[in-house]
Amino acid sequence: MLMEPGQLRLLALIERHGSLAAAATALGVTAAAVTQQVARAERACGAPLVRRGPRGASLTVAGALLATHGHGIDRHTREAGTGLAALLGELSLRLRIGAFQAAALRLLPPALTALRHRHADADLSVVDITSDQGMPAVAAGELDLAVIAAWDEPPVPPEHVTLHPLLADPMVVVLPDDHPLASAGGALDLARLRDEAWVTIIAGHAARAQFDRATAAAGFTPKVRFQTASYDVAQALVGTGIGVALVSRLALSATPGTVHRELTERGLHRRLYAATLTDASLTPLVGAFLALLHDVAGDITGKA
Incomplete structure (x- = not known):
């Protein structure tokens, strides 16, 4: 014989509240629905479980036995509901x-x-x-x-x-502030920097792959003097005057000794x-x- 957890919980609620109507209210269902559930439970176990009387309802010996297990189910059900409500409240603010x-x-x-x-x-x-x-x-x-x-x-x-x-975060070229192109007007063609020493992102990174493709399209192989994983480090090195670098616009840090210029190339971002x-x-x-x-x-x- 296999009793459903909901049937055991129902018997616990009937025992606690003393009537089918009160148990129905606790479950949020109609009294008729509770009556039907009790009838199904009695058929399933082959024994009377609930006594109906003018003052409410009580459990038979069999019903009381099953209700002892139902009280645990009801406790876990209430704890689960309380825990879920707390979690949802926490998640709503997190x-x-x-x-x-x-x-x-x-x-x-x-x-x-x-x-x-x-x-x-x-x-x-x-x-x-x-x-x-x-x-x-x-x-x-x-x-x-x-x-x-x-x-x-x-x-x-x-x-x-x-x-x-x-x-889209476009790439710009960062130059030493005393570079001949630092004060030139307008955007720069990447090809005008073919003879520069470069500070680049480390080979193997997607940013470096994009840089290598762009310089190849501009017709030159860059002279890479330094490699770094950091745009901040790249700008600091440019500030020493040892080279130029491509840096994303959002990563510009106004490093002393540097200026930046826009590029004419599209798709560098x-x-x-x-x-x-x-x-x-x-x-x-x-x-x-x-x-x-x-x-x-x-x-x-x-x-x-």
Whole structure:
């Protein structure tokens, strides 16, 4: 004989409240529905379980035995409901964000400020990540939203993760401030820098691959003097006068001894995305923050 958990819980509620009507109220169903459930339970176990009387209902010996197990089920049911309500309340205020350095410096601050004004009780956290860490962290539930960058083709998100395009971040050339081209007007052709020493991103990175393709299209093989994983380091080295570098506009840091110039080449940029779970309904601040990121991205693009 296999009793259903719901039947055991029903008997516990009848014992606790002393009537079918009160048990029905506790379950949020009609008294007729409870009567039918009791009848099905009695047929299933082949014994009377509930005595009906003018003052309510009581359990038979068999019903009382089963109700002892039903009380545990009812307790776990109530604890599950309470725990879920607490979790949903917590998730409704939580927002865990990951972003690479340039995005954390340029995109996040105005969006976070606006979010704090609208949701003063928000439980916010921000972690510094590399772009390749963002989507896996969202997929694993470690982050609610990650701002990442990609060169050329957009990355393929894991299952249940969605990429939201934010903006294109164009590459600019950073020159020593005493360079002959530092004060020239207008955008520069990459070919005019064919004889320069270059500070580049480390070989093997997507940014370096894009740079190598661009210089090849401009008709030269660059003389790479230094390689680094950091745009900040690249700009610091340019400031010493030892070379020039391509740096994304968002990563410009006004390093002493440097100036930057726009490029005539099209397509030299990285694209920024926000990665979220496809269904982020349990964390409503994700949608609110995503909208703010789009607003900030629009402002940045408009000023470019």
